[in-house]
Amino acid sequence: MADRQDMGQNKGSAGAHKGTVSRATTSSVKKTQPGKGVASGSRSASGSRPVSGNRPASGSHLSSASRPKSATAQDKRRTSTGRPLEKSVKSMSSGSKTRRPANSRSSTGSGKKSAQSRNKKKRYELNAKMMAVAALVVGIVLALVITMIMRSSMLRVKQIQTDYNMGDIFDITNYIEPDSNDARLEYDNSEFAPDKLGKYTIKYKVRRGKLSKTKKAVINVVDEVNPYIDGPDEIDVSMGTDINWSDYYNVTDEDPDVQDSLKASQDVDTSKERTVTVTLTAEDWAGNKASRQITVNVLKSNFDE
The missing domain is CATH 1.20.1270 (Substrate Binding Domain Of Dnak; Chain:A; Domain 2)
Structure with a gap:
């Protein structure tokens, strides 16, 4: 109990x-x-x-x-x-600690990505500008090249002759010929006045409509014409006289010094009366030669009679 x-x-x-x-x-x-x-x-x-x-x-x-x-x-x-408060606080604190680095890393990573994207965008814009400038330069160069090609084709000429014979009348159309029938040559023919043999460079202009271009040509001056001995076929000279052939004969040629080349094939003795046949010759600067046969009569002077 x-x-x-x-x-x-x-x-x-x-x-x-x-x-x-x-x-x-x-x-x-x-x-x-x-x-x-x-x-x-x-x-x-x-x-x-x-x-x-x-x-x-x-x-x-x-x-x-x-x-x-x-x-x-x-x-x-x-x-x-109903969970212990300390564990909850610890878990919250530990969670917050682990989240903060993640947030900082994500913010840093996003900042880097945004900076990279901005740099990439700037590079793209710079490359685009450079490409635009390069394209503009190439276009200008191509336009200039095409213009030059068109001008050269429309104003093309060819030289049909190079040698100019000294003493001939000079005409530019005898030496230069345009490819186009619409083009014409402009040159003052009186300006071409060579005074010796050799090559001369002349300037002329080709014109077609509004297009024109100055060109050059080389003319080779030659002398292909023989000199000419002008005078009588027979002359009379006094005894004891020295004969000067230039007093009786004149040599014509483009060579200004050709007269000095006149000479006889033999010396004529004027010490006594006689008749002699003589051949006169002359040679110009181009090697062209001229000859002429004459008769020389050596006579007594009237004063001797």
């Missing part, structure tokens, strides 16, 4: 303790989280049980050291989901 009474007392004290814990838990939840339900892991006063692990063994008395802590003290270390 005594044992049954003790067991009944223990059960009564355990029930009273349950009611105390339930009331304390409810009051702590209301203070910490107003307007929300009871935290998970705790129950309401009706039929609530203490957290497992804090439940006393059946038939044993609860000591002050083994008594479960109040719900308010437990809730201070727990979140609304």
